[in-house]
Amino acid sequence: MGTLARVLFIPVICAVMGYYLYTPLPDGLRQKSRIQLFYAKHKISSLLISMGVKLGFGSGIELARRYQHYTMVSPLNDENITVTNTTFSGIPVMIFTPNTVSSKSPAIVYFHGGGWMFLSSGTKSHFTNNLYRKSQINVLNTYSPYIITSFSYRLSPEHPFPAAFDDCVTATVHVLQNGHKFGVDSDNVGVAGDSAGGNLAAAVALRLSDEKESRLPKLRFQIIIYSVLQAWDFKLPSYTHNEITLFPSSVMIKFILPYLGEVATDENIAVCLSNNHLTPALKKSKFTKFVDQSLLPPQFRRTPPKIDDVLNTTLAKRLETLIINPYAFPLMAKDLSRLPPAFVLTCQHDLTRDDALMYVERLRKAGIDVQHKHVTDAVHDFFLRAPNNDFTYDVHLETLSDLKVYANKYYK
Incomplete structure (x- = not known):
């Protein structure tokens, strides 16, 4: 690679890496630079884990657990x-x-x-x-x-x-x-x-x-x-107004579904994100009063977004008693x-x-x-x-x- 090419190539790589590692964060956060640093570290580890999966070293969960063990466990003195x-x-x-x-x-x-x-x-x-x-x-x-x-x-x-x-x-x-x-x-x-x-x-x-x-x-x-x-409700204001890149609603659902014994497929995640994981019976039940914006302080309440009522009957039925x-x-x-x-x-x-x-x-x-x-x-x-x-x-x-x-x- 010639000198000119290297001069042009290095800034481009740095710009791409900077764009990849940058996470948009809301205003008003204390120690914002530390949060950015942590998120950048997390993205790098996620990239390495993804590469490990493609190279056949194990599943994403297995590799993430190994990474956590080697980077977070050390003798206590x-x-x-x-x-x-x-x-x-x-x-x-x-x-x-x-x-x-x-x-x-x-x-x-x-x-x-x-x-x-x-x-x-x-x-x-x-x-x-x-x-x-x-x-x-x-x-x-x-x-x-x-x-x-x-x-x-x-x-x-x-x-x-x-x-x-x-x-x-x-x-x-x-x-x-x-x-x-x-x-x-x-x-x-x-x-x-x-x-x-x-x-x-x-x-x-x-x-x-x-x-x-x-x-x-x-x-x-x-x-x-x-x-x-x-x-119950993935359209609460805290879900719809806190879509930080590193931890969006879809990631939360990727944790919740396996905990409930379900596979976090793209379809299942989309169903939950649209609140179509509830059966019609649940939507009309007494449980609606347990997750209701009237329980929130007034400053946190928002007009609920409109939701297409397209039920995934199979998933909703499996989740009905667990929810x-x-x-x-x-x-x-x-x-x-x-x-x-x-x-x-x-x-x-x-x-x-x-x-x-x-x-x-x-x-x-x-x-x-x-x-x-x-x-x-x-x-x-x-x-x-x-x-x-x-x-x-x-x-x-x-x-x-x-x-x-x-x-x-x-x-x-």
Whole structure:
């Protein structure tokens, strides 16, 4: 290649790469450059995974999981914490125990995000470690800490609903019944999770609150961080006004369908995007009031877009009972009055925003004490970033501080 050709070729390649790596983002985001950097890194990894699939190294899911394992799992070095890998009722768990733990300490049971398809307690161990370190109670320079347990529940598509939910319920019950064996005060346990993990935390809280005759200790709280709580309406304002390139509505549906045991074909995704995945009976049922814009604060309401009523009967029939199953989608629960207090975090620029806003309103109407934090200058997954790395968001650290105050409020 001649000198002139190289001079012309290199700028063109740089321009193409810059165009490919650039993600349009809404105005008003704090630390916008860091978000752009994270999205660029994600696009590069996605490109490498796609190349690996074409070269026959495995499926996209397999390669993505391998990539996450090699890039996100590393030894945890903290002289104040002991990290134990074990199992609860056969479910892999990581226990973060302070070395100064008392005989009975409060605990948070944490469920990781990842669309029910990716990540694990191992890939999010640094995040969980920082959640632990940032949530201590410091009294007279001594720690009065609590333990955090993080579970690796079974993932879709290999294990669709209710596998992950069942694992999370089983593991939480194990903590409530056997906490004394690893220093946990079973009367002081709360559940928490982000994204799909928040869905599971809300579902576990609902399931345990339904145990009317149970002798299990009651959960002290639920912490729900930007979570998927319904699959009824994909035309809510948060879905139609937050189509960020990296995480559009179609990607969310690619996670939801496998979780429900369905294949995320282009046709099935299109059906869901147009809200034609609901049977006529469901559209006329009492469940319509559980996902309704009247539950949103006035400033978030929008005129619903017109939808072509072209039903995919086969898919709708298969999804009919799953869409309204409250353990799959807690917003569909008829009765929320027995749930523990809730800390609910929503993001302005997030597809799941309206799910959680409706959950907040329904909890309040049910008489549940709710603390709602709405973040206006961040996007979905900001809480995944571990502190002290290039992708840390200030709002992440602020939220950790909020969670510390909140948890301590409800521990006895």
